[in-house]
Amino acid sequence: MDPADRSFLSRAFSIAHRGSGFVSPNPMVGCLIVKEGRVISTGYHRKFGGDHAEVDAINKCRESLEGSTLYVSLEPCSHFGKTPPCTDLIISKKISKVVIGMEDPNPLVAGSGIKKLRDAGIEVELSNKDSYKRFYRKFTKYITTPFPYVTIKSAQTLDGKIAESDGRSKWITNESSRKLVQHLRGKNDAVISTSKTVAADDAKLNVRNLKKASPQRVMIASHLFFNDQLFFFRNEDRKSMIVVPEGEEATQDVKAQLDWFQVEVKHVKKDSKGRPDIEEVLKMLHGMGISSVMVEAGAELTTELINRGLFDEMVLFIAPKIIGPGRNLFDGLKYFGLDAPVELRVNSIKNFDGDTAIFLGKN
Numbered sequence: 628m629d630p631a632d633r634s635f636l637s638r639a640f641s642i643a644h645r646g647s648g649f650v651s652p653n654p655m656v657g658c659l660i661v662k663e664g665r666v667i668s669t670g671y672h673r674k675f676g677g678d679h680a681e682v683d684a685i686n687k688c689r690e691s692l693e694g695s696t697l698y699v700s701l702e703p704c705s706h707f708g709k710t711p712p713c714t715d716l717i718i719s720k721k722i723s724k725v726v727i728g729m730e731d732p733n734p735l736v737a738g739s740g741i742k743k744l745r746d747a748g749i750e751v752e753l754s755n756k757d758s759y760k761r762f763y764r765k766f767t768k769y770i771t772t773p774f775p776y777v778t779i780k781s782a783q784t785l786d787g788k789i790a791e792s793d794g795r796s797k798w799i800t801n802e803s804s805r806k807l808v809q810h811l812r813g814k815n816d817a818v819i820s821t822s823k824t825v826a827a828d829d830a831k832l833n834v835r836n837l838k839k840a841s842p843q844r845v846m847i848a849s850h851l852f853f854n855d856q857l858f859f860f861r862n863e864d865r866k867s868m869i870v871v872p873e874g875e876e877a878t879q880d881v882k883a884q885l886d887w888f889q890v891e892v893k894h895v896k897k898d899s900k901g902r903p904d905i906e907e908v909l910k911m912l913h914g915m916g917i918s919s920v921m922v923e924a925g926a927e928l929t930t931e932l933i934n935r936g937l938f939d940e941m942v943l944f945i946a947p948k949i950i951g952p953g954r955n956l957f958d959g960l961k962y963f964g965l966d967a968p969v970e971l972r973v974n975s976i977k978n979f980d981g982d983t984a985i986f987l988g989k990n
Contacts, residue, residue, distance in 0.1 A: 628752055632726050635661055635698045636754060640728060640762060642671045642680075643700045648840045649674045651816050652918040654701055654766040656680040660688060660722070662695040679704065681713040685720060693721040701763065702731040702753075705740040714743045724750040728759040732767040768939060769918035774909045776919040777937060779929055780811060781956055782944035788953035789925060794827050800944045803979035808923075811942060813839045816917040819908070821924045822848035831858045832923065833866075841866060843917065847903050847928070851877035851892065853884040862888045870908050872897035905931055930959035933969060941971065941987045944979075 628636075642657030650656075650672050658680035659669040670684030678686065681703055685692065703713035703725070717725060725744055730753060731737060744751050760767070765776035782799045783789050790796035798805070812818055818832040825832075825846050833841040844867045846859060851871055854860055859867050868891040875894065877885060885892060895907035905928065912920060922932060932938045963969055971987040978984075 628726070628754060631664075632696075632698070632752065633754075635659060635666075635696075636700075636726050636728055639680075639698045639700045640759070642669055643762075646672045646674075648813060650677075651675065652766075652769055652916045654763055656699065656701045658684040658697065658699040660684050660692065660695050660697050662690070662692070667692075667695065679713050682716060685716060694723050696724040696726060697722050698726045700728040700759070702727050702729065702736055702738070703740045703744070704731070704733075704736050705743045712740075712743075714740050714747075717744065718747045718749065722749065724752070726752045726754075728754050728756075729763055730755060732763070733770045764939070765919040769913065773913055774937070775816070775913050775917050776939050777909065777932065778811070778815065778919070778921045778940040778942060779932060779938050780808065780921050780923050780942045780944075781929060782946065783956045784946055784948045784950050784953075786949045786951070787955050787957070788950050789956045790954040791950065792953050794954070796828060799948070800946050800982050801980050804944050804946075804982040804984065807979060807984065808944075809834050809836065811921060812842055815842050815919045815921040817843040817845050817912060817920045819845045819847065819920050819922045819924065819928075821928050822846055822852070823927075824924050825857060825859050826854070829857050829859075830923065833858075833864070842921070843868060845870060845908070845912065845920070847905070847908060849902050850875055851881055851885070853881045853888075853890075855884070860884075860888060860890060862890050865889050867891070868893060870895060870903050870911070872901060872903050906935065906937060909937060926954060926956055926958045930957060933957075934959075934961045936969075939989055940974075941985075943985045943987065945983045945985070947981055947983075 639657040639659055643655040646655040653675050656672045660667050667690055668684045668688035670687060671680045681699055705712050705714045741751050768776040784799060813834045820830055820832055824830055832844040846869050848869055848871050870893045873894045873896055895903050895911050898904040970990045972990050974986040974988050976985050
């Protein structure tokens with residue numbers, strides 16, 4: 628691939644970001660069309676169920692597309708879904724070349740779009756570079772497994788504590804770190820926590836920037852309850868959901884309050900300890916079209932996810948503080964040992980006014 632093609636394709640990925648928070652569970656996709664060295668149109672997937680990026684770019688163009696090159700971050704679809712096949716439109720406009728960032732992992736596409744374009748005589752170049760695969764990692768997990776992409780986020784002191792012995796945890800990290808957490812929440816469809824964390828911290832689990840969409844708030848609890856002093860239950864944006872074990876029913880008074888504040892209640896199978904089974908919770912959310920979740924909870928849920936291999940990434944904030952006795956993030960881990968450890972890859976390390984954020988992925 629020549630330098631010009633690489634540059635235009637990189638721009639397509641930058642354009643794709645504009646759909647963040649609006650297209651899930653579809654992937655973000657960006658597109659631009661170039662003719663005689665000029666960018667004549669750009670487009671992106673704006674909202675779930677709306678025009679795909681290629682269609683957006685083609686429909687906005689005000690000149691002939693014959694002989695042009697189309698750059699798109701993800702393979703054009705070749706099947707009827709909520710919209711007609713993008714490949715048919717590309718072929719009909721006599722576009723001569725298509726440069727693609729990554730092959731679509733969706734089994735309904737998976738190379739068939741590329742084949743259809745080539746069969747029509749269109750030159751196709753495919754990159755599939757690792758950074759592009761990482762861009763689509765959440766969509767790939769969602770479309771090829773029964774689970775959403777799971778990121779564990781936690782904060783601890785230098786001596787490994789997530790809270791004092793009495794549970795007090797505000798604030799371990801500084802304001803700069805907390806702003807990043809807001810940004811990370813906005814990149815996920817849902818944030819999962821537990822009733823213990825929500826009650827102890829009045830955890831809001833939202834995005835404070837009103838211009839950006841907040842994720843679904845999911846609280847895992849062993850029983851149904853209501854507390855109007857907590858932000859979660861006031862449910863001003865109607866995004867709070869409680870997940871409880873099958874058979875768990877609320878008292879008439881609690882049910883009335885949950886109904887009044889429109890807090891959604893879901894039931895899943897219980898685990899051996901009588902709590903909602905986290906694997907079943909994740910499958911249920913996947914079935915609702917939630918493609919990515921961030922888990923913000925204490926040691927119990929964090930170690931459960933690690934023990935069962937039910938996570939994909941971890942973002943660990945470390946504050947340069949030593950507090951002594953307290954609650955440890957990794958209390959509850961089973962024995963893995965040096966012969967079979969859970970091995971993680973460090974993707975990046977960033978400093979936020981003294982706090983350190985380590986971004987880790989599973990090998």
